[in-house]
Amino acid sequence: MDRIDAIALFSGGLDSILAARLLADQGLNVLCLHMTSPFFGDARQIPYWQNAYGLRIAQHDLGDAFVELLRQPAHGFGKTLNPCVDCKILLLQEAKKIMLAHGAKILATGEVIGQRPMSQRRDVLNTIMREADVKDCLLRPLSAQHLDVTPMEAAGLVDREKLLAIQGRGRQEQLALAQNRFHLAKIPSPSGGCKLTERENARRYWMVLEHSNDPKAKDFDLANTGRQFWLNVGETFYWLSMGRNSRDNDALRALRSEEDALITFPGIPSPVALARYGSQWPDEILKLAGQTTLSYAIKALANSSRASMNVSCQSSSRSFVVEANRQSGFSLPDWETIHTTLKARRRRQLAPENEYRNTSSE
Ligand code: SF4
Structure with missing residues (x-):
């Protein structure tokens, strides 16, 4: 050397x-x-x-x-x-x-x-x-x-x-x-x-930081890829990443882990979507993810907004017929919402004594 x-x-x-x-x-x-x-x-x-x-x-x-x-x-x-x-x-x-x-x-x-x-x-x-x-x-x-x-x-x-x-x-x-x-x-x-200085990216990262269990660098590689959606049901947050083009689709396939599920619509031009830990998602949530994904392939559907989706996990695959729906509940919070949460958290951190008093008086 x-x-x-x-x-x-x-x-x-x-x-x-x-x-x-x-x-x-x-x-x-x-x-x-x-x-x-x-x-x-x-x-x-x-x-x-x-x-x-x-x-x-x-x-x-x-x-x-x-x-x-x-x-x-x-x-x-x-x-x-x-x-x-x-x-x-x-x-x-x-x-x-x-x-x-x-x-x-x-x-x-x-x-x-x-x-x-x-x-x-x-x-x-x-x-x-x-x-x-x-x-x-x-x-x-x-x-x-x-x-x-x-x-x-x-x-x-x-x-x-x-x-x-x-x-x-x-x-x-x-x-x-x-x-x-x-x-x-x-x-x-x-x-x-x-x-990290760009709001559009910060929206993607914030959800991973807040709602992913023990996030790693590979999770943020996924957050950087394609469109990002989250759905909150009860205590659970479901994370869906969707390709915008064939490059994103290939990247999503490469980023898929053993517990993820890949959502595709065989036979029609459509995005690929990756459901993080999707092998554990209930069928009704997978169908909502499919509805969202299909809504971005609407041009390919011609006269019908229904199509058969394939959910492929490591060791199994299933099919459902779903209808395109962009209002299925999967979305990404806007920056203002995230910023308000951050500001509130910062205020709490700057006032530890107040927090202590509040807690001890309960
Ligand atoms: S967080 Fe980003 S902007 Fe800040 S010092 Fe590091 S690389 Fe630079």
């Missing part, structure tokens, strides 16, 4: 490219880490990035560790379902482990002081650094000259004079660096994109 001097977190955004290139320009051997999860990261881009930006990049999948964090983020959510502070702590903790495994001493990020409202404020940066236990190795090459001298700079492992003093939200300095110094042929957007 080559000698590695520095590990650099690499999102694919411009700041992460510049931070890694600044260190490589000093003659350091830099290994970039592209962290992935169901919510961010795209490992398919790595060959392109390596070629376009002259960097060595490895994928590191956070998988279930990120989902565990998402279930109860110690520092809460941002505007949507993005647990940014906890996320950054986890990313740094993971990167530090890899840094130590390589015998490297520098852990670099593309963070810029004052660029983002919360997670890049100086006090929050300090919290992240402390909780991730990276005080002795964290380097922010783009803002380094605004920050205290790090042990790596003091030891001469990195030349502080060649690091930068960028701060704030402006992009001019980064763009000038990309164009005039590093001559990047293509300049990407500031960050790689995170589905």
Whole structure:
């Protein structure tokens, strides 16, 4: 294995490219880490990035560790379902482990002081650094000259004079660096994109977080696929994912687990639907799922809105005749409903004494 001097977190955004290139320009051997999860990261881009930006990049999948964090983020959510502070702590903790495994001493990020409202404020940066236990190795090459001298700079492992003093939200300095110094042929957007910040995706994830028993990364892969529906009957929540096109249909087939059921309509062009744990669903719920699924194949039905559906489980398959019905009860809550629940929960968390008093007076 080559000698590695520095590990650099690499999102694919411009700041992460510049931070890694600044260190490589000093003659350091830099290994970039592209962290992935169901919510961010795209490992398919790595060959392109390596070629376009002259960097060595490895994928590191956070998988279930990120989902565990998402279930109860110690520092809460941002505007949507993005647990940014906890996320950054986890990313740094993971990167530090890899840094130590390589015998490297520098852990670099593309963070810029004052660029983002919360997670890049100086006090929050300090919290992240402390909780991730990276005080002795964290380097922010783009803002380094605004920050205290790090042990790596003091030891001469990195030349502080060649690091930068960028701060704030402006992009001019980064763009000038990309164009005039590093001559990047293509300049990407500031960050790689995170589905947790988008309301439409947050609606999908929230239901899994709230109503799935011990959710894992593979559950969120399913939540990312096709249309999403839930049905609540009594204490039970039923989860149905439906393909929008043949690519989704193939993905659903691939994501099916032993206890799931696959709903299809043989002989007519129609979506495939996956009933999570559908092998345990009562027939009447499966029929409601079939009604919903068929309602999205209505063009294929010509003059009839009834069709025979096949429910295929691991070891058995059954058929029912159902009628297309988009009002069968399967739906997805809107963001406002979810947001109200989140706000109420946050208020309760911020007032533990009140909660204690309420409980103890009962
Ligand atoms: S936006 Fe997403 S990827 Fe970025 S820090 Fe927040 S949770 Fe993590």
